[in-house]
Amino acid sequence: MFLHISLEKLAKYQRKLSNKVKGSNGYNKQKLKVSKLHEKITNQRNDFLHKQSRFLVNNYDVISAETLDLEAMLQNKYFSKKIIDISYNKFLTYLKYKCEAEGKLFHQVNKYYASSKICSNCGTKKKTLPLSQRVYSCECGNVIDRDLNAALNICIEGIKTFYTKEDRITSIAW
């Protein structure tokens, strides 16, 4: 929420800056304001990512994440701002090193893993699934929110890796 407020403020500051004469005192002052706010936003973002990743690593033994094709997503207007705002890759980096430090498993499915197209109940894979289709429904009877279905698939992949690589049985907090 704070980040949202700062971003609005930044847009306002930048508008003000564009109205000033380049090189003038007013311009330089406004420019300094913009760069200070930029720094604040970066800190707020990092703070948020650190807190969220800390919470997850403290509470779960296996963390499995998607690999987003950011370049392709940035071509898509619908995604760009959302993705930039959450700084996905930075978040994964934080998760990964916190997991390593705590002896927990961090797993990331590869870019080509079709988490959205696979049925989390029976494993059948759809050939296509348009983005507009928000509910996944399968012939096996599984009808589920699209994102939840993808998350379950990613989770299953993480658990599989945990048991095959680590060869150990331990309690897993879901």
Ligand SMILES: [Zn+2]
């Ligand atoms: Zn199915």
